[in-house]
Amino acid sequence: MKKIDPALKKILQDFSKSYRAKRRIVLEGYDFEDLRTALADLKDRSLDQNAELLDRFADRARAHGGIVLRARDGGEANDMVLKICRDHGVRTMVKSKSMVSEETGLNGFLSGHGIEARETDLGEWIVQLAAERPTHMVLPAIHLTRRDVAALFAAKFGRPVPDDIPALVRLARREIRKEIFAAQAGMSGANALIAENGAIMLVTNEGNGRLVTSIPPVHIVLASLEKVMPTVADALTLLRLLPRNATGQTITSYVSFIAGPHRGPQYIILLDNHRSEMLADPRFREALRCVKCSACLNVCPVYQIIGGEEYSHIYMGGIGTLFTAWIHGLKASQDLAKVCLRCHRCEDYCATKIPIADLITALAGRIRDRGGAPLWKRFAFDGVMASPRLQRTAFKAARSARKIIAKKDGFSRKLPVWMKKYDRFRALPAPAATTFSKLFKAEFGAERAAAKPAKGPVTIFGGCLVEHFYPEIGLAAARVLSKLGYDARLAPGMCCGFPPSNAGFEKAAGEAFAALVKKIKIAGPLITVCPTCTTMLAKRGAEIAGSEKAKDLAARVVPFSRFVAENEMDSLARLLTKERPALLATYHDSCHHKNLLKAERASRTLVEAAARSGIREMDERDACCGFAGTFCVDNPEISAELLADKLAAIERTGADIVAMDCPGCLLQIRGGGRRKGSTVRAAHTAELLDEAME
Amino acid sequence: MTALIDQFIERAVLSGAEIEPFSNVQEAVDFLKTFFRENKIEKGLISSGLKAAGPFAEAFPHFETRPAPASLWIEAGLVAADHGVAETGTLVHFDLGDDEKNIWTLPEICLCLLEKAKIVPDLEAIAPRIAGHLSRTGLPSPQVSLVTGPSRTADIECQLTIGVHGPSRLIILLI
Numbered sequence: 001m002k003k004i005d006p007a008l009k010k011i012l013q014d015f016s017k018s019y020r021a022k023r024r025i026v027l028e029g030y031d032f033e034d035l036r037t038a039l040a041d042l043k044d045r046s047l048d049q050n051a052e053l054l055d056r057f058a059d060r061a062r063a064h065g066g067i068v069l070r071a072r073d074g075g076e077a078n079d080m081v082l083k084i085c086r087d088h089g090v091r092t093m094v095k096s097k098s099m100v101s102e103e104t105g106l107n108g109f110l111s112g113h114g115i116e117a118r119e120t121d122l123g124e125w126i127v128q129l130a131a132e133r134p135t136h137m138v139l140p141a142i143h144l145t146r147r148d149v150a151a152l153f154a155a156k157f158g159r160p161v162p163d164d165i166p167a168l169v170r171l172a173r174r175e176i177r178k179e180i181f182a183a184q185a186g187m188s189g190a191n192a193l194i195a196e197n198g199a200i201m202l203v204t205n206e207g208n209g210r211l212v213t214s215i216p217p218v219h220i221v222l223a224s225l226e227k228v229m230p231t232v233a234d235a236l237t238l239l240r241l242l243p244r245n246a247t248g249q250t251i252t253s254y255v256s257f258i259a260g261p262h263r264g265p266q267y268i269i270l271l272d273n274h275r276s277e278m279l280a281d282p283r284f285r286e287a288l289r290c291v292k293c294s295a296c297l298n299v300c301p302v303y304q305i306i307g308g309e310e311y312s313h314i315y316m317g318g319i320g321t322l323f324t325a326w327i328h329g330l331k332a333s334q335d336l337a338k339v340c341l342r343c344h345r346c347e348d349y350c351a352t353k354i355p356i357a358d359l360i361t362a363l364a365g366r367i368r369d370r371g372g373a374p375l376w377k378r379f380a381f382d383g384v385m386a387s388p389r390l391q392r393t394a395f396k397a398a399r400s401a402r403k404i405i406a407k408k409d410g411f412s413r414k415l416p417v418w419m420k421k422y423d424r425f426r427a428l429p430a431p432a433a434t435t436f437s438k439l440f441k442a443e444f445g446a447e448r449a450a451a452k453p454a455k456g457p458v459t460i461f462g463g464c465l466v467e468h469f470y471p472e473i474g475l476a477a478a479r480v481l482s483k484l485g486y487d488a489r490l491a492p493g494m495c496c497g498f499p500p501s502n503a504g505f506e507k508a509a510g511e512a513f514a515a516l517v518k519k520i521k522i523a524g525p526l527i528t529v530c531p532t533c534t535t536m537l538a539k540r541g542a543e544i545a546g547s548e549k550a551k552d553l554a555a556r557v558v559p560f561s562r563f564v565a566e567n568e569m570d571s572l573a574r575l576l577t578k579e580r581p582a583l584l585a586t587y588h589d590s591c592h593h594k595n596l597l598k599a600e601r602a603s604r605t606l607v608e609a610a611a612r613s614g615i616r617e618m619d620e621r622d623a624c625c626g627f628a629g630t631f632c633v634d635n636p637e638i639s640a641e642l643l644a645d646k647l648a649a650i651e652r653t654g655a656d657i658v659a660m661d662c663p664g665c666l667l668q669i670r671g672g673g674r675r676k677g678s679t680v681r682a683a684h685t686a687e688l689l690d691e692a693m694e
Numbered sequence: 695m696t697a698l699i700d701q702f703i704e705r706a707v708l709s710g711a712e713i714e715p716f717s718n719v720q721e722a723v724d725f726l727k728t729f730f731r732e733n734k735i736e737k738g739l740i741s742s743g744l745k746a747a748g749p750f751a752e753a754f755p756h757f758e759t760r761p762a763p764a765s766l767w768i769e770a771g772l773v774a775a776d777h778g779v780a781e782t783g784t785l786v787h788f789d790l791g792d793d794e795k796n797i798w799t800l801p802e803i804c805l806c807l808l809e810k811a812k813i814v815p816d817l818e819a820i821a822p823r824i825a826g827h828l829s830r831t832g833l834p835s836p837q838v839s840l841v842t843g844p845s846r847t848a849d850i851e852c853q854l855t856i857g858v859h860g861p862s863r864l865i866i867l868l869i
Contacts, residue, residue: 015852063831122858123849139849146851169847169855174766176859181764197828199836207845207860210799232825236817250705251782251842253860256795259828260835 003310004641008143012304015142019298022248035241040352042237043289046229047279053195053228054270060198061268064260068268074104074327077271081106081187081220084267085115088218090184096202096209097121098189099137099292100224100271103314103327117187118179120208122172129156135308137294137316138246143307176208186212190223191242191291192235193270199259200268201235203242205252213256217264224271226279226288232257238291245351246293278326283362287322289352296346296356301624302339305641311339318346318356325363334372337363338634342502343591343624364504373504377630381500386508388494388515395468398431406430411674422633425640426671429469436462436471437493444478444488453487457523458563460488463533465663467493473663476690477529477560483575483693484568491526492519497544498536503630506544513541517550526556527563529686531593531662532629534559559593561661561685565602572609572693580692585611586655586680588646588669589622590662599661603685607659610685610692618649618658627668643672650680657681659688695810698780702813703868705783709843710856711864722807722867723749729805729865730754730770738770739797744807760793761800771801771861775841777820778813778866782842785866786820788827789837798841804861806841809869 046053058068071077085093093110095101095117107117107128119128123140127133130152134140141149150163153171161171180186188209190200200221202209213219229235235257243249260266279285297303297317308316313324313332318340325333342357350356367373384390405412411427414420422428440460458481462474478488494516501509513536528534534557542554564572585607587600594600600622608615626632626642646669650658658680660666670682703713716722730736740757744750750772761768773794777786785806789795798804814820817840830836845860856862 011851018852060829064835065833120859121849122847126849139852141849142852144850149850165850165853165855168850169858173858177766178764181766194828196825199828205845206847206858207799208858210795210839211859214795214799232828233818233821236821239817247848250709251784251840253709253841253843253846254799255840257824257828257838258835259837260831260833262835266835 004305004637005307007145008307009305009641011142011145012307015139016298016304019248023244023295026244026248026250030244036351036353038237039241039291040289042229042234043291043352046234047226047285047288049230050225050228050279053230054225056195057193057198057228058270060196061260062198064198066198066260066266066268068270071269071271071273073273074271077104077222077269077273078106078109080269081222082110082113082115084218084220085110085185088184088265090115090218092116092118092179092183093185093187093220094118094120094180094183094212094216095124095187096189096204096212097124097140098187098222099134099315100189100222101187102134103273104271106222118183120176120180120212122169122176122206125172125176126152129153133309133312135312135316136297137292143309177211180208180211180215183216185218185220186216187220187222188213190221190227192238193223193228194232194235194257195228196231197259199232199257201239202254202256202258203239203252204254204256205247207254210254210256213258214262219261219264219266221266221268222271223268224273225275241351242291242293245295245349274326284322284326284359286354287319287359289354290319290323291351293351295349295351299345299349301343301345301642302341302638305638306339311336318360319354322356322359322363325366330367330370330372333363334367337367338631339638341591341624341628341631343628344595345591345622345624348595361502361504364502365506366504368504377503377505381503381505381508385495385497385500386511388512391495395431398468399433402431402433409674411671421636423671425636425643425675426668427674428671429667431468432471434471435493436467436474437490439471439475440478440490443475444482444490453482453485455485455487457487457489458525458527459491459522460527460529461491461496461533461537462493463528463530463663464495465667466529470663470666470684473529473666473684473686476684477527477686479690480564480686480693481527484564484571486524489523491522492516494519496533496536497541498532499629501536501540501544510544513545513550517541517545517547517553520553522553522556525558525563526553527558527560529560529661529663529684531559531590531597531599532664535592535596559597559599559602559661561603561606562597562599564689565605569605569609572606572689575693576609577692577694580610580612582613583611583656584613584654585615585657585659585688586618586650586653587615587621588618588625588650588658588660588665590660590665591624591628593661594622603659603661606685606689610688611657611659616653616655618653620645620649625665625668627664629664632668639668643668647672647676647678651678655680657683657688659683659685661685698813698815699810699868701780702778702783705780706778706843706866707783709783710846711783711843711866713866713868715868719749719869722869723753725867726772726805727753735769738772739768739801740771741773741794741797744772744774761796765800768801770803770805771797772805773797774807776812778808779817779840780813781816784817784840784842787839787841789839790834795837795839798839799860801861802857803863803865805865805867807867807869
């Protein structure tokens with residue numbers, strides 16, 4: 001169970017908002033997609049030539065007089081640093097920020113051998129004084145308040161210290177400068193290793209990197225091998241985006257290019273630590289494009305709730321989980337992988353277009369393959385979900401139990417005490433009395449035979465939640481399309497395979513998807529009302545199955561909202577009833593609908609048309625509601641926190657209704673509203689539209 | 695060129711730098727004399743290039759080119775930039791050796807001369823020159839510094855605070 005500190009959560013959420021505002025300003029006039037495509041291409045090219053570029057870098061650095069060493073792993077790198085320190089009589093080494101040295105556990109290692117490693121980056125210095133670990137790659141002490149820092153300084157320096165930030169910074173400046181002048185060696189990392197001339201590029205704001213690399217007589221560079229790139233011009237491509245994406249600055253205060261030693265020797269240790277294996281893996285090598293800008297952390301809904309101490313081994317967040325798996329082993333990444341929402345929000349911000357969420361899913365698959373998945377997931381996915389017959393049996397059994405578990409309002413009775421963490425924060429829906437498929441056939445079977453729709457057929461795919469819990473959503477979509485003149489037809493009420501796929505059960509997902517593909521008959525476009533099913537049908541399923549029929553299916557998939565907004569706005573305007581109530585709506589961006597399908601504008605167009613009083617946007621409208629499939633089972637405490645924030649944002653709008661396009665979000669938000677006693681109705685866009693039409 | 699200069703000034707001020715424009719070198723020297731007198735600055739550091747010749751060396755003979763060992767408090771540093779970058783308000787310096795670099799970093803106030811004619815649109819415009827400088831071998835080793843505004847941090851409660859390790863003021867003397 002992850003700890004949640006409300007004070008830390010507020011700091012991180014406030015920081016996220018100010019970061020996004022600053023970033024937006026510094027990217028004005030630039031095409032972010034162009035900038036990051038150029039950087040991603042550059043990183044890919046550099047990774048393709050990694051061995052050759054490292055050799056060239058080493059040759060050129062040696063020509064400047066530098067001593068270049070290669071370390072296979074963290075232990076070897078630490079031993080190299082120790083030997084350098086001993087050879088040069090180093091008793092104290094000062095460091096500028098280096099996550100790689102955190103990765104190797106260098107400070108503790110040197111301390112065990114009588115050498116003191118002192119941090120000089122203000123945040124790192126503070127966390128070192130506090131005997132803690134960095135919790136953010138750019139802002140290491142983000143979890144500490146000014147009062148924490150003042151109390152820490154007072155205890156360390158034995159005098160009262162005011163909790164005034166400029167005064168705290170002045171004190172740190174004096175103390176750290178003394179340490180820099182007293183040290184016999186300085187260590188830096190490198191934001192880039194430039195092959196054409198053996199130079200390193202350091203990007204900093206405080207200026208400690210400049211002092212550490214020039215005041216002590218010995219300079220040690222500890223850098224990981226993916227930092228190498230061909231030329232200075234390439235390093236400038238990185239520099240154009242890195243500060244903008246990392247901190248919302250056009251450029252940092254200091255950028256230093258250093259080629260060769262200064263007044264004493266320069267050692268450059270190039271660390272592998274399993275990166276060569278990562279590079280050789282066609283799937284995971286993409287993660288090596290990471291430039292450690294931390295943008296993914298800055299927008300991660302989970303990171304903002306639990307912080308970096310909880311959401312890290314050494315490296316933080318989703319990208320950190322990937323590095324952890326390779327550097328510190330699959331076991332170390334097992335719990336972290338479950339914490340990722342797979343909301344894909346980070347991918348809109350990543351400087352090098354790393355598909356972090358998809359890689360976490362692939363990682364979940366590897367964890368599952370090594371026996372790391374819990375029993376309930378193996379039963380649910382390898383057992384039930386992989387077999388359409390068992391799926392039907394399971395849902396039928398749930399429907400049979402409806403009389404016992406359902407209350408009059410359609411929600412389930414409360415779970416037993418030992419399971420209350422799963423429904424304390426949201427009421428769970430009871431299974432529907434009748435499936436969507438049955439209701440559809442009853443309502444549309446006869447109608448289609450009688451009428452001759454003018455616009456041809458459309459096939460509606462409901463998905464598990466609509467089929468078994470929310471048939472009214474599927475019916476609403478069918479009615480809307482029927483009123484618009486389409487011949488609404490029904491796809492089988494089977495699982496698309498997404499839940500097992502997302503949990504890393506690729507084989508079970510493939511079987512579920514193949515069974516659906518075998519049975520489905522599509523006439524016209526395949527209309528979906530669940531964005532998660534949509535991503536499976538339109539992309540992941542075809543990737544797993546690879547068959548022509550799967551590809552044909554993928555090409556026909558259209559989310560309901562997009563289909564109506566792009567084709568039928570004129571007809572819709574004619575069919576909206578003038579007597580519809582003057583509702584004020586707000587709209588929740590479901591993660592897959594916005595971040596993967598990019599269909600949120602279409603939905604807003606529809607909601608705007610259906611709700612006579614229009615839309616009032618909520619704060620953090622694209623923050624996850626906390627459902628996220630098995631995430632809410634693995635992490636009920638984080639799910640509850642995300643939902644509480646979402647419900648509060650909805651309430652603040654004063655809206656009558658909150659619309660959304662995902663049945664999973666509806667389960668979470670409707671159930672949360674029920675527990676909270678909210679009067680704001682939660683509805684699918686299709687329901688809202690159906691009710692507003694003649 | 696005027697547009698480039700205007701853009702440089704705008705971006706440099708946004709980064710927290712101060713701009714003092716002059717029509718000739720003597721005006722800058724006069725400004726510095728007044729500035730040091732008013733701020734009671736008697737000693738400081740000067741880059742070896744400025745010390746070697748010209749009116750700055752004559753005006754400030756007591757300024758040293760190397761910091762004394764363990765200089766915990768240096769009031770001012772006087773340096774010259776090789777280029778200004780309009781896109782970001784950045785000063786570019788092709789360093790040879792660390793003493794030069796430290797004059798930009800150690801003092802409380804950094805005063806930097808920049809000729810308007812040396813302002814370029816963006817870093818890409820001088821990429822070949824940066825690459826060329828870094829390819830020089832022999833001692834002292836080549837370095838290139840890009841300096842934009844004063845030293846800054848946001849490490850405590852994400853609040854921007856100026857002057858953590860480097861200067862708290864960067865004054866650009868635009869000639």
